[in-house]
């Protein structure tokens with residue numbers, strides 16, 4: 001039963017669009033914003049059953065929910081939807097969250113090109129398409145916020161997940177550039193760099209997973225970081241510091257450290 005007439009704190013966006021909302025972090029974000037007081041959630045996914053279940057839980061927390069099923073690799077359909085709801089629902093916050101991961105395999109055979117292409121299409125092309133289409137309608141209004149899901153893997157390529165690391169570095173660079181480009185036009189852009197967060201993607205990932213966070217804790221940190229308009233929302237602190245330092249030391253030293261830590265490719 002929806003909770004009616006909720007008070008919405010001023011730092012909680014009225015309407016939020018989330019791609020990949022059926023996954024671990026996306027679903028936690030949807031529930032986080034529903035519970036915080038967002039009035040409308042535009043939830044994207046591919047699985048009708050998962051979307052319906054999530055919509056029900058967000059509605060029970062008091063939010064109105066609109067769902068959309070699209071494969072984000074169909075960037076024409078994705079952009080058309082974002083532009084349509086950009087004008088009709090006017091989301092104040094768009095979170096480009098949909099993503100996939102692949103790895104070099106248990107026998108270190110390496111990544112298959114077809115998988116790499118799919119990963120780049122989802123993690124890079126679709127994420128940038130989401131941000132670009134959102135920016136168009138936000139510029140017409142003169143306000144809005146776009147959050148892009150990068151990763152701590154963007155700091156330094158990991159031998160187990162080279163393509164994933166590269167895709168998240170691309171998203172980080174795009175988000176940083178767009179923040180400075182769109183800031184003067186009234187649009188905030190934020191790069192989110194999580195460490196390990198409980199989700200199917202994380203479970204499927206090889207290698208050690210230090211400082212693993214539950215998805216609801218990550219969603220809370222993301223919402224608070226976005227409310228403060230932090231350019232880079234990276235967590236947890238010790239892993240972020242470690243990954244940042246790996247990016248500034250000589251690559252042969254960071255490679256040696258990663259091997260010693262169990263990242264072997």
Ligand SMILES: NC(=O)c1ccc[n+]([C@@H]2O[C@H](COP(=O)([O-])OP(=O)(O)OC[C@H]3O[C@@H](n4cnc5c(N)ncnc54)[C@H](OP(=O)(O)O)[C@@H]3O)[C@@H](O)[C@H]2O)c1
Nearest residue numbers: 020022023024025046071072098099151196197199201202
């Ligand atoms: N979990 C972590 O440790 C971690 C760390 C750093 C960054 N991240 C980033 O956080 C984001 C969310 O990841 P997660 O951990 O929540 O993973 P997840 O549970 O696997 O969720 C991924 C979401 O993306 C959707 N998606 C994937 N390919 C799609 C496609 N072609 N079309 C439409 N939707 C698609 C999935 O839908 P389907 O279920 O239909 O595939 C799902 O909703 C990703 O960008 C990820 O790279 C995660």
